[in-house]
Amino acid sequence: MKFYFPVHLDGGNRGCEAIAKSTAILLNQPKENIIGLCTDIPTDNKLGLNQCVTLRHVELPLYQRVINRLSRYLHLDSLRRSIYDYFLKPMKKEDIMISTGGDMMCYGNNFVIETNDIATRKGCKTVLWGCSMAASNLTPEKEKTLRKFDVVYARESLTYDFFKSLGLNNVICYPDPAFLLKPKEVALPALIKNGNCVGINISNYTVGAFTLDTPFGQEVKQLLDYIIHKTTKSIILIPHVLWNKQDDRLVMKAVLDDYKDNIDRFLLLDSENYNYQEIRYIISKLDIFIGARTHSMISAYSCCVPSIALGYSIKSKGIAKDLGLSDKLIVDTKNYKSGDLLNSFIYTQEHCSDISQHLHTIMPPYIEQLDKLKKEVSTLL
Numbered sequence: 001m002k003f004y005f006p007v008h009l010d011g012g013n014r015g016c017e018a019i020a021k022s023t024a025i026l027l028n029q030p031k032e033n034i035i036g037l038c039t040d041i042p043t044d045n046k047l048g049l050n051q052c053v054t055l056r057h058v059e060l061p062l063y064q065r066v067i068n069r070l071s072r073y074l075h076l077d078s079l080r081r082s083i084y085d086y087f088l089k090p091m092k093k094e095d096i097m098i099s100t101g102g103d104m105m106c107y108g109n110n111f112v113i114e115t116n117d118i119a120t121r122k123g124c125k126t127v128l129w130g131c132s133m134a135a136s137n138l139t140p141e142k143e144k145t146l147r148k149f150d151v152v153y154a155r156e157s158l159t160y161d162f163f164k165s166l167g168l169n170n171v172i173c174y175p176d177p178a179f180l181l182k183p184k185e186v187a188l189p190a191l192i193k194n195g196n197c198v199g200i201n202i203s204n205y206t207v208g209a210f211t212l213d214t215p216f217g218q219e220v221k222q223l224l225d226y227i228i229h230k231t232t233k234s235i236i237l238i239p240h241v242l243w244n245k246q247d248d249r250l251v252m253k254a255v256l257d258d259y260k261d262n263i264d265r266f267l268l269l270d271s272e273n274y275n276y277q278e279i280r281y282i283i284s285k286l287d288i289f290i291g292a293r294t295h296s297m298i299s300a301y302s303c304c305v306p307s308i309a310l311g312y313s314i315k316s317k318g319i320a321k322d323l324g325l326s327d328k329l330i331v332d333t334k335n336y337k338s339g340d341l342l343n344s345f346i347y348t349q350e351h352c353s354d355i356s357q358h359l360h361t362i363m364p365p366y367i368e369q370l371d372k373l374k375k376e377v378s379t380l381l
Contacts, residue, residue, distance in 0.1 A: 001033065001094050001095060001096065002033045002034070002035055002091075002092075002095045002096075003027060003029065003033060003034045003035065003095070003096050003097075003098055004035050004036075004037075004087070004088060004091055004095060004096070004097045004098065004119070005020060005023070005034070005035065005036040005037065005053070005098055005100050006037045006084050006087055006088060006097065006099070006111070006115040007037070007099050007100050007101040007104060007111065007112060007115065008020050008036040008037055008038060008053070008100055009037070009038070009039050010038050010039045010040035010041075010043055010044050011040075011043055011044050011047040011049055011275070011276070012040055012043055012241070012242045012243045013240075013241045013242075013243055013246075014240050014241065014271070014275070014276040014279060014293075014295060014296075015102065015178070015240065015241070015276075015293060015294060015295035016100075017044070017047050017049060017275065017276045018177075018178035018181060018276045018295045018298070019100045019102060019129075019130060019176075019177060019178060019295075020036055020049055020052070020053055020100065021048075021049065021052055021053075021181060021276070021277075022177035022178045022179075022180045022181050023098065023100060023129065023130075023177050024052035024053055025052075025177075025180055025181075026177055026180070026370065026373060026374055026377055027377060028374070031050075031051065031052050031053055031054050032054055034052065034053045034054060035053070035054050035056060036049070036053040036054065036055050036056065037056060037057075037058060037083070037084075037087045038055040038056060038057055039057065041055050041057050046275075047275040047276070048275060056087060058083040058086050058087045059083070060081070060082075060083060060086065064081055067080070067081075068080045068081070082111075082114065084111060084114055084115050084118055085118060088115065088118050088119055088122070091119060091122050091124050092122075092124075093122065093123045093124060094124075095124050096124060096125045096126070096127065096380070097115065097116070097119035097124055097125070097126045097127070098126075098127045098129045099112050099115060099116065099126065099127065099128050099129055099131075099149075100129045100130065101128075101129075101131065102130055102131060102132065102155075102176075102294070102315075103131070103132050103133075103294065103313060103315050104131075105128075105131055105132070105133040105137060105142060106132060106133055106134065106137050106313050106314070106315070107137070108139075109139055109141045109142065112128070112145065113141055113142065113144075113145045116128075116145045116148050116149060117145070117148075120148050125150045125151075125380065126148065126149050126150055127149060127150060127151045127152075127153060127380070128146070128149045128151070128152045128153065129153050129177075130153055130155045130174075130176050130177050131152065131153065131154060131155065131159065132154070132155060132156060132158075132159045132313065132314050132315035132318060133154075133159050133162065133163075133314065134158075134159070134162060134313065134314040135162055135165075138166075143166065146163065146166070146168060147168065147170075149170060150170060150380070151170055151172060151376075151380060152168060152170050152171045152172070153171075153172050153173075153174060153373070153376075154171060154172070154173045154174075155173075155174065155175060155176040155315070155318070155319070156173070156175075156176075156314075156315065156318025156319045156321065156322050157173055157318060157321065157322050158314050158317060158318035158321060159173075159314060159315075159318055160172075160173035162314075172373075172376055174369050174370060174372065174373040174376075175319075175322070175366055175367065175369055175370060176294075176295075176298055176319070177370065177373075178276075178295055178298050178299075179298060179301075179302050179366070179367050179370065180367065180370055181276065181277055181280065181302075182277065182280075183277055183278075183280040183281035183283075183284050183299075183303060184275070184277035184278050184280070184281055185281050186274065186278045186281055186282070188282065188285060189236070189267055189269070189282075191234050191236060191267040192236060192267075192282060192285050192286070194234070195285075195287070196232060196233050196234065196287060197233060197234045197235070197236055197285070197286050197287060198227060198233050198234070198235050198236070198286065198287060198288045198289070198290070199235075199236045199237075199238050199282075199283055199286040199288070199289040199290070199291075199300075199305075200235060200236070200237055200238065200289075200290045200291075201237075201238045201239070201240050201248065201289075201290070201291040201292050201293055201296045202220060202237075202248065202251055202252065202255075202290075202292050202310065203240075203241065203246065203248050203251065203292045203293060204246065204248075204250070204251055205246075205292065205312065205333075206292040206310045206312060206333040207220065207251055207333075208333075209251070210250040210251045210254060211251065211254045212251070212254055212255065212258060216333050216336070219331075219336070219338070219339075219340070219341045219342070220255075220341065221258065222339070222341070222342050223290075223341050223342050223345055224255070224259065226342055226345070226346075227345075228259070228262050228265055231349075233265075233287065234265050234266070234267070235265060235266050235267070236266075236267045236268075236269055236282075236286070237252040237255060237256075237266065237267065237268045237269065238269045238271065238279065238282070238283065238291075238296065239252060239268075239269065239271040240271065240279070240291075240293040240295065240296045241293060242271065242272060248271075248292075248293070249268070249271075252268055253268065256268060269282065276295070276299075279296075279299065280299035280302070280303065283296065283299045283300050283303060283305060284299075284303035284305060286300075286305055287305075287306075287352065288305070288306050288307065288308075288345070288348055288349065288352065289305045289306070289307040289308075290307065290308045290310065290341075290345070291307060291308075291309060291310065292310040292333075294315050294316065294319070297309050297316070297319070298319070301319070301323060301359060301363070302363060302367070304356050304359035304360045304363060305356070305359075306329075306348050306351070306352045306355040306356055306359075307329065307348075307355075308329050308330070308331060308341075308344045308345065308348055309329065309330045309331070310331055310333050310341075311330050311331070311332055311333065312332065312333045312334045316330055317330060322366070323359070323362055323366065324358065324362055325355075325358070326347075328343075328344055328347045328348075329344065329347075329348065329355070330344075331344050
């Protein structure tokens with residue numbers, strides 16, 4: 001029996017790295033039995049993913065690319081084949097496809113549906129793994145594919161409740177698998193060694209562009225101005241996704257350009273040279289963390305760092321709710337009032353000790369839930 005991860009992509013998104021590594025731990029299989037579709041094998045090798053997952057890169061052969069182009073022109077979709085067809089072609093009936101896309105169901109109809117169709121046609125079991133989704137994301141195609149999965153594993157209760165409201169009887173609910181991972185110690189940049197440091201992860205999705213010249217970008221600037229002029233804290237900018245067209249570093253470099261006069265208070269982490277668990281270790285040394293990327297927030301939560309989620313979908317609210325955190329620790333970047341981000345930061349500053357203590361109390365039993373997930377996986381096997 002082998003496990004196929006067709007939605008892994010690559011660790012240029014450190015969240016994809018985190019999900020793949022933690023899922024491999026839960027499956028407890030030799031890497032030869034875990035096959036991941038990878039778009040950037042050198043990066044994944046550097047991150048150590050090749051130690052737990054067999055990475056496969058797929059490119060369509062020339063003849064198939066020609067056929068695909070002709071089929072589009074002639075409207076003969078039956079002739080078209082994708083990289084997912086080629087990647088999943090070796091699957092046998094006893095194999096299992098695990099769709100690790102996390103929040104892919106929050107976006108338009110996509111390859112989660114296509115890969116589920118391919119695997120189910122082969123008679124293989126399929127699992128939608130550690131997912132989030134809201135009613136506003138539902139389409140007829142998504143509802144159909146949700147019912148096709150043998151198991152739908154929601155990573156927070158808001159998604160679980162929504163799925164149950166659809167009448168799905170294949171749904172389970174456990175924390176995101178990445179909560180399993182431990183920080184990996186690395187040498188700390190000097191700015192963090194000195195302590196008194198705020199970590200910030202922002203993305204073009206939350207800011208609305210790769211600059212701060214947007215409505216929410218002005219909220220970020222209001223916060224940065226406050227930290228610079230009203231506190232003695234330093235600011236470390238922590239990129240978590242390095243993919244083209246989504247690269248966190250672009251908006252963070254715009255921050256540095258805007259704050260040239262205070263550049264000694266800033267550090268842009270060279271995330272390209274750190275894997276997910278090393279970045280988690282760096283986050284663990286911060287006083288406060290503010291994060292847009294879900295798996296950067298998971299690192300902060302798991303290390304009991306008082307944190308503010310910059311959320312624009314159900315995943316942020318659901319995870320915070322299950323951890324029993326105040327709504328003041330979530331800023332909806334699509335629906336907010338002016339000053340919400342700054343007010344959340346001030347609230348976090350004033351309640352740092354209480355928030356950290358709450359996380360220290362709730363995290364052990366929360367993470368222990370994943371032991372039960374291991375039994376669910378065993379049952380599926």
